Amino acid sequence: MHPKALLDECASLMEQVFKFDHPADAVVSRYFREHRSLGPRERATLSDTVYAALRERLKFEWFARSGSGSKWRKLSILGFPGDRDFLKSALTDQEKTWLDHCLNASDNELMAPHRHNLPEWLATALRDQLGEEFDALVASLNKMAALDLRVNLVKKKREAVLADLRQAGLECEPTPYSPLGIRLKGKPSLAKLPSFVQGDVEVQDEGSQLLALLMDAKRGEMVVDFCAGAGGKTLAMGAAMRNSGRLYAFDTSAHRLDALKPRLARSGLSNVHPVAIAHERDDRIKRLAGKIDRVLVDAPCSGLGTLRRSPDLKWRQTPASVAALAELQAAILNSAARLLKPGGRLVYATCSPLPQEDEAIVTAFGEAHPEFEPMDVFDLLGSVQVGQAEALVAGAEGQRSLRLWPHRHGTDGFFAAVWQKKAG
Numbered sequence: 001m002h003p004k005a006l007l008d009e010c011a012s013l014m015e016q017v018f019k020f021d022h023p024a025d026a027v028v029s030r031y032f033r034e035h036r037s038l039g040p041r042e043r044a045t046l047s048d049t050v051y052a053a054l055r056e057r058l059k060f061e062w063f064a065r066s067g068s069g070s071k072w073r074k075l076s077i078l079g080f081p082g083d084r085d086f087l088k089s090a091l092t093d094q095e096k097t098w099l100d101h102c103l104n105a106s107d108n109e110l111m112a113p114h115r116h117n118l119p120e121w122l123a124t125a126l127r128d129q130l131g132e133e134f135d136a137l138v139a140s141l142n143k144m145a146a147l148d149l150r151v152n153l154v155k156k157k158r159e160a161v162l163a164d165l166r167q168a169g170l171e172c173e174p175t176p177y178s179p180l181g182i183r184l185k186g187k188p189s190l191a192k193l194p195s196f197v198q199g200d201v202e203v204q205d206e207g208s209q210l211l212a213l214l215m216d217a218k219r220g221e222m223v224v225d226f227c228a229g230a231g232g233k234t235l236a237m238g239a240a241m242r243n244s245g246r247l248y249a250f251d252t253s254a255h256r257l258d259a260l261k262p263r264l265a266r267s268g269l270s271n272v273h274p275v276a277i278a279h280e281r282d283d284r285i286k287r288l289a290g291k292i293d294r295v296l297v298d299a300p301c302s303g304l305g306t307l308r309r310s311p312d313l314k315w316r317q318t319p320a321s322v323a324a325l326a327e328l329q330a331a332i333l334n335s336a337a338r339l340l341k342p343g344g345r346l347v348y349a350t351c352s353p354l355p356q357e358d359e360a361i362v363t364a365f366g367e368a369h370p371e372f373e374p375m376d377v378f379d380l381l382g383s384v385q386v387g388q389a390e391a392l393v394a395g396a397e398g399q400r401s402l403r404l405w406p407h408r409h410g411t412d413g414f415f416a417a418v419w420q421k422k423a424g
């Protein structure tokens, strides 16, 4: 496609994504469905351009206050990836001069928001938590998340899969923390890779693997994944249970549970039972009260720990949306806790770094439920062969929680707390 036409396509997609009425990945997918003539390289350029503008929105919008042409065209010029000469062949002389001026602007000329590119409420919350590490977090959010795989132990051991992947020409290494993880170099396509097709591996961020490991689900148990979604953690737990016992995958979104089905088929697991529920107080859940060994609440959350993959979330979430999520999280955790039998384990997790969605929910739950004893995540990680556990936890000794950050651990930002229901 001619660079001028490609830039026009970028500007048109940019305008749609920047309405922020739907998740960016959904808007991009819809655009591609409606523009079938776009080839794979053009699609990659469009999506890289839009995601760059979402990541660096405040800086780009600041630059876009000067120059000529529409805002969407200017954001596209700034976000356009790759060969500058190719891009410049689509620009007027005036635009070329403007772009050079923007590219040559030094960090000192920018104000703090144009460097961190976060809404002020979120920048404040993260600075409060991280102090001097805030800049390192900001830098990490502009890097691409690595492509991590989890080995399906029902089918193969990690060493064998590493050998298969290398044989297939992929560069890969074991992940530093998860004993089941493999980190790939680059973003190779997996669709036709034998290890993927035959279910030896599943795509799962290393942090998400650690959450599933905290459940330590065992053979023959009754386990509930309360907010299973497309089943990233369900599949990990099903394999940990060695395809035995019963693992219920609940979710209010039947659509998301549908996405679990092809993954289940690849995995070879037959112990997973997906159930679409109406809400967290659904009658089907009440029937299981007091009968379950382990319950995972991977709660619906702001997703602000996943900004490397979904930078639009920082513009779509607000303090009000976070407050509404916190109410839902507390309600789900309270309902899910009823499922546990004495001695059972409850794990509450989010992919949010915000204390309102994490520690505040945990504290309120602990105060209302003295029958649940906090467990120390440091000890639990050690017992499931996770290395360097002291680097992964936060909070008071005896009841530490998991706290993962992209800049420290190379994972998405995750939080998890664990309790055991007291016997009798």
Ligand SMILES: C[S@@+](CC[C@H](N)C(=O)[O-])C[C@H]1O[C@@H](n2cnc3c(N)ncnc32)[C@H](O)[C@@H]1O
Binding pocket: 208, 226, 227, 228, 229, 230, 231, 232, 233, 234, 250, 251, 252, 253, 256, 279, 280, 298, 299, 300, 301, 332
């Ligand atoms: C963080 S996502 C789950 C991701 C999933 N566990 C995984 O590992 O891929 C949260 C999920 O909670 C579901 N959800 C929202 N409200 C719910 C409710 N009241 N009860 C159960 N699930 C709910 C959402 O549909 C969403 O799929």
